[in-house]
Amino acid sequence: xxxxxxxxxxxxxxxxxxxxxxxxxxxxxxxxxxxIGASGSGKSTFMRCxxxxxxxxxxxxxxxxxxxxxxxxxxxxxxxxxGSVFQAFNLFPHLSVLENITLAPxxxxxxxRNDAEENAMALLKRFxxxxxxRGYPDLxxxxxxxxxxxxxxxxxxxxLLLLDEVTSALDPVLIAEVLTLIAELKSEGMTxxxxxxxxxxxxxxxxxxxxxxxxKIHEEGNPSEILNNPQTDRLKxxxxxxxxxxxx
Amino acid sequence: xxxxxxxxxxxxxxARRRASRRSTLIAAVSTVAFGLVAVIVVTGAPGxxxxxxxxxxxxxxxxxxxxxxxxxxxxxxxxxxxxxxxLIFGLLIAVARTTxxxxxxxxRLVATFYTDLFRGLPLLLVLLLVGLGIPGLRITWIPNSxxxxxxxxxxxxxxxxxxxxxxxxxxxxxxxxxxxxxxxxLSSSQTLRHVVLPQAIRNVLPPLLNDLVSxxxxxxxxxxxxxxxxxxxxxxxxxxxxxxxxxxxxGTFFVLMTIPLTRLTDWLARRQDAKQKxxxxx
Numbered sequence: 258x259x260x261x262x263x264x265x266x267x268x269x270x271x272x273x274x275x276x277x278x279x280x281x282x283x284x285x286x287x288x289x290x291x292x293i294g295a296s297g298s299g300k301s302t303f304m305r306c307x308x309x310x311x312x313x314x315x316x317x318x319x320x321x322x323x324x325x326x327x328x329x330x331x332x333x334x335x336x337x338x339x340g341s342v343f344q345a346f347n348l349f350p351h352l353s354v355l356e357n358i359t360l361a362p363x364x365x366x367x368x369x370r371n372d373a374e375e376n377a378m379a380l381l382k383r384f385x386x387x388x389x390x391r392g393y394p395d396l397x398x399x400x401x402x403x404x405x406x407x408x409x410x411x412x413x414x415x416x417l418l419l420l421d422e423v424t425s426a427l428d429p430v431l432i433a434e435v436l437t438l439i440a441e442l443k444s445e446g447m448t449x450x451x452x453x454x455x456x457x458x459x460x461x462x463x464x465x466x467x468x469x470x471x472x473k474i475h476e477e478g479n480p481s482e483i484l485n486n487p488q489t490d491r492l493k494x495x496x497x498x499x500x501x502x503x504x505x
Numbered sequence: 506x507x508x509x510x511x512x513x514x515x516x517x518x519x520a521r522r523r524a525s526r527r528s529t530l531i532a533a534v535s536t537v538a539f540g541l542v543a544v545i546v547v548t549g550a551p552g553x554x555x556x557x558x559x560x561x562x563x564x565x566x567x568x569x570x571x572x573x574x575x576x577x578x579x580x581x582x583x584x585x586x587x588x589x590x591x592l593i594f595g596l597l598i599a600v601a602r603t604t605x606x607x608x609x610x611x612x613r614l615v616a617t618f619y620t621d622l623f624r625g626l627p628l629l630l631v632l633l634l635v636g637l638g639i640p641g642l643r644i645t646w647i648p649n650s651x652x653x654x655x656x657x658x659x660x661x662x663x664x665x666x667x668x669x670x671x672x673x674x675x676x677x678x679x680x681x682x683x684x685x686x687x688x689x690x691l692s693s694s695q696t697l698r699h700v701v702l703p704q705a706i707r708n709v710l711p712p713l714l715n716d717l718v719s720x721x722x723x724x725x726x727x728x729x730x731x732x733x734x735x736x737x738x739x740x741x742x743x744x745x746x747x748x749x750x751x752x753x754x755x756g757t758f759f760v761l762m763t764i765p766l767t768r769l770t771d772w773l774a775r776r777q778d779a780k781q782k783x784x785x786x787x
Contacts (some may be wrong), residue, residue, distance in 0.1 A: 310688065333690050333692050336688055336689065341685075341688040341689075343681065345686035348685075349704075350704065351703045361689035365695075396710060397662055413689070423599065
């Protein structure tokens, strides 16, 4: 199977603090990869390195075989091929839902307004948000905002979708509607990297689970293996903590 | 089932009504008392009769009205032109000051120097320096017009103020917004134009309009260069009649001219407050 993203010996420091230490990873097309780990383990930084929002300190990142970490890479072009969704939604408050979704297709991908709106409406309709198209983000619930943010990220047909703790700011009912949408994207074959604390969801949706701690991959493999039969002490500790907090 | 308020709620509403009646009464009594004191102090002043005849003369007011109004039309023209240029220059300077492009570094330097200079210089001084200094250069293609040079001085000063307001707005936009735009593949200039600036301007609209209100009344200062605006016209009338009423007429016009914009500013500020409260961000 084709490899969409390949990360080789990635290293990232903030000052003297080492945040990502020798991370290597290959992500095949149509695969769903879930990154788990405690807060501060480097999950978000890892995602931000992939879409070039952070400068890396060593290693290499290849998207479709092309080295996007090389000096002089056209970062706008790389980012236009990667969809990113954040914990805090980050919808543009001055634009309507439809304008939020059509902004990048029109400005970056040169799609005409008509085509962009048609495509956006089709996506909104499919995910039950069609009647919100003309509304503004502040009138939507958190779950609706996050679903719009995901639609905004996939409206440009990215090669890879990064979802960084997209349900962490939501209550359980709203979490469910966002997770349903993500499951649907999986069924369509979207290649995804998901950082999450929702272990039940990780178990259901992941093809591959990666456990990060102290900026290192301590364990990775298929979800039932990783989550039911942890090998390293760090992962046992992490899952134990989640269990006693009632999150597993 | 139809809702009937409980006796507890009825009592509470009754108490609220009584409290609000009491507040209204207190406000009314206090207003009347303040008014009385003010009237007594002013009318009881030893020079009140002289002031009344020399500042509040109906005869001279109606006499000065047409010329002062004619002068006001000049103020209107000046301030409309000045407002347009101030908004354009203010925006450009603010963008220049916040840009991080290395090639624009000299521009950033100039913009910083410019705002420092013109925020610090008194407007009156700028008017005199521009209005008297530039004609002194004897450059033939620059018309020696008090109106034109006065307008230039207003634009120079107010562009600096407005630039600072807009810059505050740009820096106040949540960095996550810029990041979300860049993550979608928008270039830095697209991000500025479509994501950052619209939010920045919206956030600083009340202080921005406040500066424009200031500009409206300061358009009267071009009279020091000899332009026959409302204030100058009032001055000429006063010199003719030895009565100061024309100044009061000019003052009234200026207040009337700024009121619509001040009301709009207040309304916008209130609306923004309400919106932020509604979103639980305050």
